[in-house]
Amino acid sequence: MNPARRRFLFAGAAAAGLTAAVELARRFDLVAPDSSGLYAPGTALTYAAQRLLTTGARAREFSREQISAKPFANPVGPLGADFARLQAGSFRDWKLTVDGMVAHPLSLTLADLRALPAGRQVTEVVCEEGWSYIAEWIGTPLHEILRTAGTLPQARYVVYYSHEEGWWDSIDRADALHPQTILTWAMNGADLPVPFGGPLRMRVPRQLGYKSTKYVNRLTATDNLKGFGKGLGSASPEFGYSWYAGI
Amino acid sequence: MSGAAHPGPLPRHPLLVRITHWITVLAFGALLLSGIEILISHPRFYWGETGNSGTTPLFQIPIPSSRASVPTGYNYVLPDQNGWSRSLHFQAAWAAVFTGLVYLLAGIATRHFRRRLLPESLSWSAIQAVLAQHLRRQPDPDPGSYNVLQRLTYLAVVFLVFPLIIWTGLALSPAIGAVLPSSVELLGGRQSARTLHFFLSAALVLFFFVHIAMVVLSGFRARMRAMITGAGTTPQERPQ
Numbered sequence: 001m002n003p004a005r006r007r008f009l010f011a012g013a014a015a016a017g018l019t020a021a022v023e024l025a026r027r028f029d030l031v032a033p034d035s036s037g038l039y040a041p042g043t044a045l046t047y048a049a050q051r052l053l054t055t056g057a058r059a060r061e062f063s064r065e066q067i068s069a070k071p072f073a074n075p076v077g078p079l080g081a082d083f084a085r086l087q088a089g090s091f092r093d094w095k096l097t098v099d100g101m102v103a104h105p106l107s108l109t110l111a112d113l114r115a116l117p118a119g120r121q122v123t124e125v126v127c128e129e130g131w132s133y134i135a136e137w138i139g140t141p142l143h144e145i146l147r148t149a150g151t152l153p154q155a156r157y158v159v160y161y162s163h164e165e166g167w168w169d170s171i172d173r174a175d176a177l178h179p180q181t182i183l184t185w186a187m188n189g190a191d192l193p194v195p196f197g198g199p200l201r202m203r204v205p206r207q208l209g210y211k212s213t214k215y216v217n218r219l220t221a222t223d224n225l226k227g228f229g230k231g232l233g234s235a236s237p238e239f240g241y242s243w244y245a246g247i
Numbered sequence: 248m249s250g251a252a253h254p255g256p257l258p259r260h261p262l263l264v265r266i267t268h269w270i271t272v273l274a275f276g277a278l279l280l281s282g283i284e285i286l287i288s289h290p291r292f293y294w295g296e297t298g299n300s301g302t303t304p305l306f307q308i309p310i311p312s313s314r315a316s317v318p319t320g321y322n323y324v325l326p327d328q329n330g331w332s333r334s335l336h337f338q339a340a341w342a343a344v345f346t347g348l349v350y351l352l353a354g355i356a357t358r359h360f361r362r363r364l365l366p367e368s369l370s371w372s373a374i375q376a377v378l379a380q381h382l383r384r385q386p387d388p389d390p391g392s393y394n395v396l397q398r399l400t401y402l403a404v405v406f407l408v409f410p411l412i413i414w415t416g417l418a419l420s421p422a423i424g425a426v427l428p429s430s431v432e433l434l435g436g437r438q439s440a441r442t443l444h445f446f447l448s449a450a451l452v453l454f455f456f457v458h459i460a461m462v463v464l465s466g467f468r469a470r471m472r473a474m475i476t477g478a479g480t481t482p483q484e485r486p487q
Binding site: 041043054058059060068070072074075128129130131207236239240242246247 | 285286288289291296297299300301315316317329331333334335337339340341419423424426428437
């Protein structure tokens with residue numbers, strides 16, 4: 001075979017292989033909502049590879065003796081007047097709204113959440129900056145809330161919003177239904193302190209700390225992230241941080 | 248290689264070695280730049296599982312941080328560049344890993360490692376001879392082939408430092424830690440993995456500077472030509 005023909009066939013096979021890979025990735029939900037632009041190849045590879053590898057895997061859990069004596073909370077942005085009012089009332093009027101692709105939209109107080117089956121875990125918060133701490137987290141597993149709301153089968157993502165201005169995020173079905181993904185209302189045996197996200201913080205321990213959004217007040221089930229913000233899946237890609245943060 | 252430029256047969260690098268070499272150079276540059284950028288957001292290192300601004304570090308690098316919450320002792324906060332740095336770091340890591348796999352498989356298939364990198368005779372006297380030749384600034388008796396120290400260094404970089412830096416990097420991923428908890432535990436915890444990742448990068452930077460110094464000292468243009476075009480300076484090549 002002459003070299004030009006061989007090159008042509010090789011390029012054709014490579015293009016066909018790539019097209020097939022992209023099509024398969026789409027079919028099996030392996031394409032991150034922010035995989036576009038300069039870093040699309042790396043973003044796509046990381047998400048697809050980690051999703052294929054992590055199916056069913058549980059984040060590392062630790063013994064109570066390993067709980068950090070000095071946990072650390074990064075400073076947060078402005079929380080607004082509503083939050084201040086709710087805090088003054090000891091969060092008795094705090095509501096978590098559940099809407100979107102659900103059969104029964106919900107509005108849950110902290111007492112309602114505590115009445116649902118609780119989840120407990122001793123896991124590590126791992127910040128993308130490099131630091132970490134271990135704490136005990138008690139809360140309501142997200143799948144319990146989704147079950148109560150009757151999530152429709154076509155929902156593929158759960159979007160979650162924060163009182164922190166401009167802050168929102170989302171996770172895919174794999175993390176939303178994962179047993180360790182919990183809406184935390186207690187930490188180390190006490191009510192979740194405000195600097196650590198109290199009264200309600202999302203914990204997604206298989207991803208970096210910035211996916212564990214503080215002050216969560218709304219969940220929206222959806223089949224498509226295009227209509228949210230700039231369509232990149234969360235606020236973080238708008239600041240250059242990837243939507244998927246498994247590494 | 249001796250301390251002075253000299254004529255003589257230079258190693259002829261196979262095409263695959265040349266291509267993978269230059270992709271690795273690009274990936275290494277991107278990984279180093281983005282790695283330094285990420286490090287600036289928390290220039291403190293710990294040993295064990297956890298560590299943060301409230302705990303005592305093993306050591307810290309005396310530079311300002313890109314986060315106001317890190318107690319650096321400097322009254323100055325650098326701009327936060329972690330977003331693109333992290334994306335570039337992982338993209339370059341994928342490129343380096345794929346390139347490394349091609350290099351590894353090809354190196355085994357073509358017996359490149361065996362012929363060029365495995366020391367022909369590994370003994371203290373062989374190492375002493377190379378050291379003595381360098382200290383006396385004598386010409387390289389065989390510039391067409393790597394001496395025993397070069398071979399050992401290249402083998403250590405390819406088969407020890409690169410696998411370890413990939414391992415310690417992956418151990419920082421909470422998702423990989425979920426799939427393979429022992430990959431973190433064997434390193435002594437996540438913060439230990441991060442500290443080791445830093446020292447392994449420092450080892451690669453040291454290798455890089457020594458490598459560049461050798462290339463410059465042994466004739467920059469000829470060495471660059473050899474790694475770009477593959478051409479040696481003489482047609483004869485020592486049978487291997």
